[in-house]
Every structure is written in structure tokens, then in C-alpha cells.
Amino acid sequence: MAAKIKKRRKRLKIGGTLFAFLVYAFIYTPIAVMVVFSFNDQRINYYWKGFTFKWYEKLFTDSDLLSYLWLSLFIAVLATVISVIIGTIGALGLMRFEFMLKKVVNTSLYIPVVIPEVVMGLSLLMLYESVNMPLGVTAILLAHVTFCIPFVVIIMRGRLAGMDKSVEEASMDLGANRLTTFFKITLPMLIPGIMSSAFMSFTLSIDDVIISNFVSGPTSTTLPVKILSMVKVGLTPDINALATIMVMVLLLGIILNSVFQALMKKRASINIKTYF
């Protein structure tokens, strides 16, 4: 009897492992193909011809792709900073104060989130055209800030809702005025929320294609828009090289992050601060 159950459990376990493997294969095969072809000694990627580093060489010597990358990063970082500041203040206002039409404001936050990006891009383009704003870096940055803010507000609102209000009251009760309470208590407690909404904004900004495509000028544009436009005239393998580097950087970041987190946790449990 027991043997039968054991056997069945083992079969289940094998089945589960296989399933997990297939899911991961499904997700990561495209990336793996791209990585492999970035080393392919062939301009058109149909079959494997031979190993080469020449696309990486081209990327760093004779390609304008990198400048698009820098611009993308620049816009993403700036858009993140601006939208996190505005969004956090907005969320605080929505959670802490009562005002007319609060409900309307609260629900209308979801409109920019669910609206099709094409519609959003088109309307932004029309707006910028009607106020004679030149398309380009500033327009892209403004557009990114526009669609990031609702996400930040929604995340921060959730964090604030989960925050015990009496902690701030305790601070006031102990003699701290509102400003001190905000900087010493509220803000530090919001850091995790700020981090996750910053991460969200950065991700949204760095891989946005549709909206950026509408508002980018003829000369300055972001990397995803550039790549998309290159698809029409023919991709070159240096894009594969760039994408591979980006994946590697991301992977390294994730690994470093988890190592760092583990170290911090270990430190926190061993090294307790001493005061006396």
C-alpha cells in the first residue's frame, strides 16, 4: 500500500519537474536564440555559420545604437524620478485629505492605465502639436511621466492604506511636528513602496515603444523605437549583441541583488546595533 503511494508521489514529482522545465523553456528559448545568433558570423540570421565577436566589435566602434541606449536610460531615469515624486505626493493627498470629487479622482486614475497605448500616444501627439511643442526628448520625457504617474499613485496608495496611521500619531504624540514626522517617520516607512514604484516606472519607460513612437522627433528617439524602425529596413546582428549585453546586465543585477539581500539579512540577524 505504502509502496504504491510512494510510487505515485514519485511519478507526480517527475511530472512536475518536467512541466516546470517546459514552462521555462517556453519563456527563455527566444532569448537564448537571440544570444546565440549574436555570435553568428552571418549577416542574415537563418542558419549557423560560425562563431564571431564581430557584431560586438561593431556595436562599440561603428554603430549609433549605443547613443539611443543612453538616451533611453536618461529619459527612463528622469521620468522615474519625476513621476515618483509627483505620484507619491498625489497618493498622500488622496489618502490623507478629504475633498470634493475625491472618488472621481480616485477612479479616474485607472483610465490612463487601461486606455490603449495607441490612443494615449495619439492624444499626446495631438496635444503637443496643438501647443506647438517640438517633438523629441522633452516630449518623450513628458509622455513617459504622464503614463507613469498613475502607476506610482496606485502603488503608493496601496502602501499607505496598509500603513498603521497610529505610527505617525505616535510621532506627533512624542513631540514631533508634522514636518519632522513626515521626514523621520512617514518617508522612511514609504521607502519600499517608493522603490517598487520607481522600478515599475523605470520598466514602463525603458521599454515603451508605442507612445514614444508618436512623440519622438525625426532625430532623437529611444532605443526600442529605433529597433522597431530598423526592423522595416532590415535588422543587423549588432542589435542582437546589444540585446545580449542588456540581458546579461539584467541577469547580473538580479544575481547581485539576491546576494546583497541575503547578506543584509544575515548581517541584520548577527550584527545587532550596540549603544552602550
Added chain:
Amino acid sequence: MADVIVELEKVNKYFGQNHVIKDFDLRIIEGEFLTLLGPSGCGKTTILRMIAGLEDATSGTIKIQDERVEDKEAYERDVNTVFQSYALFPHMTTYENIAYGLNVKKIPKQEIKERVREMLEMVQLMGYEGRKPDMMSGGQKQRVAIARALINKPKVLLLDEPLGALDLKLRKQMQIELKRLQKKLNITFVYVTHDQEEALTMSDRIAVMQEGVVEQLGTPDEIYKYPGTKFVAGFIGESNIFEGEIISAKNGILKVAGSSGEKMTLLGSGFDEGEPIQVCVRPEAAVYSKEPKDGFSLKGTVRNIIFVGSQYRTLILLENGQEVKINRGRKDRDIKEGDVVYIYWEDEDGFGIRKKGQETQK
């Protein structure tokens, strides 16, 4: 006459349309342990928060040390609060939590260090100063919250159900510790709880509240022995309440006839013949036997005898359908379920309550 340290006069509070505090008057005396006791929603926490300055009164005056404080912010008042949820600062260590009030006041670092150490010793948390709240147990967090409030040497410490989240054993232990602390520091404690046992154990005086008003204010002893209203009699401990009418009031002894003519007697003065009365008796004070006793004619059938740990509780059904609870230390061998018994008590164990709003008389 002892000094009044906190005075509330004609305080009213509305939350929207809800009138939660109604013409509330209370004088808290310096150095006492005063408990606001009542069921949830009776407004006891709101009173505490108004004293702390975390809630504004809609009308009325609040004075702390003879000074009106309605226009003072929470951080300008010389009172500190221990919150129900502890409300420790999660990103700070125990040391930083306790030192917070002094840091905000820009006290020299060396002095802060000494006073934090003093506090840690007082609440027996030496060695925990470097830990953050999420690495401590409920009881330890509670101590940090108390130390954090007391380090400011407040005139009054406000405690909002501080032991509510602790388990029974720890709660009992903390009750004793809090009481000891209060005696030692000689600080006025205003304590909010819905736990009547806790209130009776710790308080110098108890204000029993219901629906935004004080039903009765007195020492634990007074409140337990002579509840002023039916609500208090039911809320503090358990009571059997009989509706009746006074048929004679002589020499401080009242003879009462129940709603269907049952006779009972009790001590009481200031009542008039013919007045309606509610006669209360505690389950542990009433007795029953197979033989009737002079002056009593409460007859009923034993429905149930339940063992509840330290006692046996007997439920007796009267002829008019009322159920009477009586506790005894031992089980009677000769009385079984279904037997007809007579209920009575010593005259001094019964107490009379006037219909609505009047004072009790012994």
C-alpha cells in the same frame, strides 16, 4: 483635596452625524490610575484621543493642569500615549524608538543615552536596544511602547487597551507590572479597556462608559458592590436582576415583591414604598436550597449544573420564565437537575437600582 490634572467639561464629539460623546464631564486627579471602561464603541478611545490631541472635540473644554488645550497640537501637550497597536517605528531599533521623543526635543546625546538606559532597565529590556520591532515579541514591543512614552516624563500617560493583543498569562503579568510602574513613578495613568477584570484589578477609580456618557464613576470596590445602573450591574461582573416594587422600607431593609409577587429582601435606604426597583444579586452571592427562607419566595427548577473550572454554575428557571445563575464552590449531593429549589441571599448581598438614571443606594 487632591489636585485635578485633567478636566473635561461638557465635551461633545460628532463624527459626521454620529454623536459619540455627549456632554462629557470628567475630572482626573493627579497621580491616580483611572480606567475608562466600556463596551467597544462607547467612546472611551475617543475621550483618550481628545486628551492626547489626536482628535478635536466638537465642543466643550479640555484642561490639562488648569490650562485649556483645545487649540494645542498633540506635540504641544504634556501627555503621552501608549497605542493599542504599539505603533512602534518599524524602521528604528528599540533604542531609537525610545530615544525618539528626546531626539525631537534636541536633548544632548549623552543625556539621551543615560535616560534610555534607565528606561530599558525599568521595563527590563536591557540587551534588546539594538533590535528592531519585527524581531521582538508582543510583550517586548509593549514594553518598548511604554518606555518610549514614559521617557518624556509626561504629566499624564494615556493607555489605549495596551494589553489587548497579548495572551492571557502575559496580560496578567503586564497588569501587575503596569500597576507597579504607576505607583513607582507616581504618574497619572488614564487607561482604556473593555476588560472589566483588568479594570477592577488595576484601577484606583473606574469610569464605566456607555454610548458617550459616564454611567458610573467610582472605586473598583464601589462599582462592583453597588452598581448604579442596570448597565453597570450587567457589565461589571455578572448579575441576576429582578424587576419589582417596594412593599416596605423600614430600618434600612427593603421588602420587595417581584413582577409575579415573589418576595425578596435587601438592604437599602432612600427608597420609598411603592417605588419600582431592580434588585440585583451576584451569582456568587445568591444561594439556593430545598427549603424556603424567611422573606424570600423565589421558586424555580434546576435546569442545569455546569462545571466551569473553579466553580459549579447552576441555572435555575423561575416560574415566570426568568433564568437565574448561581455559582457555588461545591456540588450539592442532594440537589439534581429537575429539582425544585428556593433562591435567597443575605440582605446585604442584594442591591437595589432605581429605574434609569438614578444613583444607587446602599
